[in-house]
Amino acid sequence: MMRFDRFPVSTAVVRRLALASIVANVAIVGTGGAVRLTASGLGCPTWPRCTDESYTTTAEMGIHGVIEFGNRLLTFAVGLIALAALVAALLHPRRRRLLPLAVAVFLGIPAQAVIGGITVLTDLNPWVVGLHFLASTAVLVPAYALWRRSGEPDGPALPTVPAPLRTLTWLTVVVSAVVLVIGTWVTGSGPHAGDHGAARNGLDPETIAQVHADGVFLLIGLSVALWYAFRAVGATGAARAALLLLAVELGQGLIGFVQYFTHLPAILVGAHMVGSCLVWLATLAVLWATRERQPTAVPAPAAAGQSVAVG
Known part of the structure; x- marks a missing residue:
């Protein structure tokens, strides 16, 4: 072997x-x-x-x-x-x-x-x-x-923020995932089907786009809440991650609004797709920042004259 x-x-x-x-x-x-x-x-x-x-x-x-x-x-x-x-x-x-x-x-x-x-x-x-x-x-x-x-x-992973804030972080992760899913519904109702003869999902584009926008507003609100809450408890690393997430969300939201009001130009739709991945990665970064692994404890050397038991 x-x-x-x-x-x-x-x-x-x-x-x-x-x-x-x-x-x-x-x-x-x-x-x-x-x-x-x-x-x-x-x-x-x-x-x-x-x-x-x-x-x-x-x-x-x-x-x-x-x-x-x-x-x-x-x-x-x-x-x-x-x-x-x-x-x-x-x-x-x-x-x-x-x-x-x-x-x-x-x-x-x-x-x-x-x-x-x-x-x-x-x-x-x-x-x-x-x-x-x-x-x-x-x-x-x-x-x-x-x-x-x-x-x-x-070493073991230890929380860097109180339990209620970890729960709020997980809620933010869930909402971020839901926003991604609804975003695919918006795309499936829009004009860029991948082929001129491809079917659409039958959803009303304006209605589902509004649902998607509502989810984005909720996600931004949660991100702002996390930023303030992390700062309040002195979790600087988590606060930086939440601020980065908020910045990425605002950039992604700007692209989304511009593409909607300019009738979905292909270049902006493509940028919005890549931006969705960046929002998701920034969300994972916030989750990761709420815990921290410690180095593995190194056994102290035996004192002079002491024997170390084996078995």
Whole structure:
């Protein structure tokens, strides 16, 4: 049986690969948005092949085929980064604390690819397209946790804020997730279907956009409350994270309002999709800031003349 501890990998390597995985998963959201916003969603009309006869795009399929096939190729790059992070976690001297997170990131990539295939096979069903986006945000959770966890000591995690504020933080996380979900409903009711013949979800665009905006206002209100509350209890790290979340939310909200009143130009819709990932990551950062791991206690050396009992 192979002993992985013969080939140790430093924590810094795991941390860099985890960060690369975060960046890659946000990037694939951006390229996936480009596929939809250029009406290239069926540039490769089948899956896993690009056509019935070929795994790659052909000249007859034009620019739409190139865009869709390019996004599929990026999935392999994201998967290779996740695989590298998994191998690095496996070779890390204390891999048990990192390995489950690395496995979750790695398994999330093929799951996301399968959902992407289903979107093609269902002719870009808007509910499946939304699920495809949400799968990317779900992979960001273990990827972010792997990045943060790899830079922490091995001691127990202790809260840095009182229990009521941890509850408020979790409520903010839930609302942030709900806002992401409703955002996919807004997209599914709008004009950017990914293909000129793709169906829409049937929801009234103005009504569901207002519901989404209401959720955003609630999320901003919770973020302001967290910022003030963290400052009041002297949790400076958590307060900084909440302020960053608020700043990202305001930037994302500005993009959202501008795109709505300018009739959804593709470039702003794409920026809004990437911004959604940034809001989610900033939300996870606030959650992470409410606890802190302590270094593992080192046993005190035995005093001179004392023996250490064994057994």
